Amino acid sequence: xxxxxxxxxxxxxxxxxxxxxxxxxxxxxxxxxxxxxxxxxxxxxxxxxxxxxxxxxxxxxxxxxxxxxxxxxxxxxxxxxxxxxxxxxxxxxxxxxxxxxxxxxxxxxxxxxxxxxxxxxxxxxxxxxxxxxxxxxxxxxxxxxxxxxxxxxxxxxxxxxxxxxxxxxxxxxxxxxxx
Amino acid sequence: xxxxxxxxxxxxxxxxxxxxxxxxxxxxxxxxxxxxxxxxxxxxxxxxxxxxxxxxxxxxxxxxxxxxxxxxxxxxxxxxxxxxxxxxxxxxxxxxxxxxxxxxxxxxxxxxxxxxxxxxxxxxxxxxxxxxxxxxxxxxxxxxxxxxxxxxxxxxxxxxxxxxxxxxxxxxxxxxxxx
Numbered sequence: 001x002x003x004x005x006x007x008x009x010x011x012x013x014x015x016x017x018x019x020x021x022x023x024x025x026x027x028x029x030x031x032x033x034x035x036x037x038x039x040x041x042x043x044x045x046x047x048x049x050x051x052x053x054x055x056x057x058x059x060x061x062x063x064x065x066x067x068x069x070x071x072x073x074x075x076x077x078x079x080x081x082x083x084x085x086x087x088x089x090x091x092x093x094x095x096x097x098x099x100x101x102x103x104x105x106x107x108x109x110x111x112x113x114x115x116x117x118x119x120x121x122x123x124x125x126x127x128x129x130x131x132x133x134x135x136x137x138x139x140x141x142x143x144x145x146x147x148x149x150x151x152x153x154x155x156x157x158x159x160x161x162x163x164x165x166x167x168x169x170x171x172x173x174x175x176x177x178x179x
Numbered sequence: 180x181x182x183x184x185x186x187x188x189x190x191x192x193x194x195x196x197x198x199x200x201x202x203x204x205x206x207x208x209x210x211x212x213x214x215x216x217x218x219x220x221x222x223x224x225x226x227x228x229x230x231x232x233x234x235x236x237x238x239x240x241x242x243x244x245x246x247x248x249x250x251x252x253x254x255x256x257x258x259x260x261x262x263x264x265x266x267x268x269x270x271x272x273x274x275x276x277x278x279x280x281x282x283x284x285x286x287x288x289x290x291x292x293x294x295x296x297x298x299x300x301x302x303x304x305x306x307x308x309x310x311x312x313x314x315x316x317x318x319x320x321x322x323x324x325x326x327x328x329x330x331x332x333x334x335x336x337x338x339x340x341x342x343x344x345x346x347x348x349x350x351x352x353x354x355x356x357x358x
Contacts, residue, residue, distance in 0.1 A: 001198035008354060047182075092251050106310060110318065122356050139340075139352070141337075141339065141354060142335075143330050143333055143334070143335055143336060143338075143340035145335075154322055155322070156322055157322060159322075160347050161320060161345055161346075161348075161349070161350045162347070164343045164344060164345045164350075164352075165343060166340055166343045167340075168339050168340060168341070169340075170340070171340045171343050171352050173318070173343075173345075173350050175320060
């Protein structure tokens with residue numbers, strides 16, 4: 001939870017969640033920037049949750065009845081599942097791999113961008129495949145004892161920092177992937 | 180070398196090295212800030228170089244006749260060696276551990292700060308021991324395939340980002356270690 005507190009503290013998040021108040025400032029601006037213009041999301045199986053293996057269809061994600069995406073979400077999985085429509089968000093489960101998911105997300109995004117929502121393994125796969133244009137890191141100063149490392153198994157990408165900002169809670173660094 | 184190119188490109192570095200030209204801007208300001216007010220340095224054996232084991236006294240560091248420190252440098256080692264005075268810099272070899280090295284560096288620094296010059300293992304030891312006040316990261320976007328990880332074996336320090344800046348070459352994040 002400490003990794004995500006900066007998000008919940010922003011005015012942007014609270015407004016989207018139908019709440020008042022919250023902090024303006026650099027973190028809220030970054031959150032707006034990250035959300036703005038996204039037409040579709042891609043995420044990994046673990047980010048959607050529900051455990052490994054064939055789907056338990058009682059699991060409809062971590063986010064309750066109204067997930068915060070409000071755009072098509074493509075969930076990478078090795079296990080097929082029918083699309084799931086929640087309030088404002090349709091989750092489509094893709095078993096044909098990352099390029100297929102990207103094609104479908106592009107089609108679903110219209111004029112919008114496709115955002116890789118996570119987790120680390122999915123970001124790694126798209127970066128290694130040369131399919132990322134931007135990598136936006138939100139660095140929270142917590143030393144985790146273990147877990148997935150973001151920049152493993154990604155080859156030798158050329159990254160150029162194009163924006164740095166932050167608050168006392170988090171540092172935001174946006175990289176352009178140079179090709 | 181790619182990790183350090185941003186330093187050599189700055190006007191600050193070139194001036195210190197007796198050269199003209201170089202880039203002004205955020206990186207040069209950070210380098211000035213990092214160097215300014217330092218009264219003594221501490222570094223690990225590998226940063227001083229010369230291989231492991233008892234000293235080969237023919238080895239006088241990587242830096243040629245005039246090392247860039249211009250302040251007392253305390254080198255942590257398991258192997259004793261007489262102090263080595265170069266043009267503007269005296270290297271003192273400390274075998275009694277990090278706290279002893281810090282005491283000696285504080286005494287040698289006068290009113291100045293003590294800077295841990297590196298490498299990663301030495302930074303880790305001082306951070307884990309609660310002896311760091313600030314951690315200033317200079318993040319160059321190169322994915323190294325292997326090497327020492329900076330924030331391993333440091334416990335669970337509370338870090339607060341107090342400054343972020345950078346250029347297209349490097350991102351600088353200064354953390355205060357909260358106690």
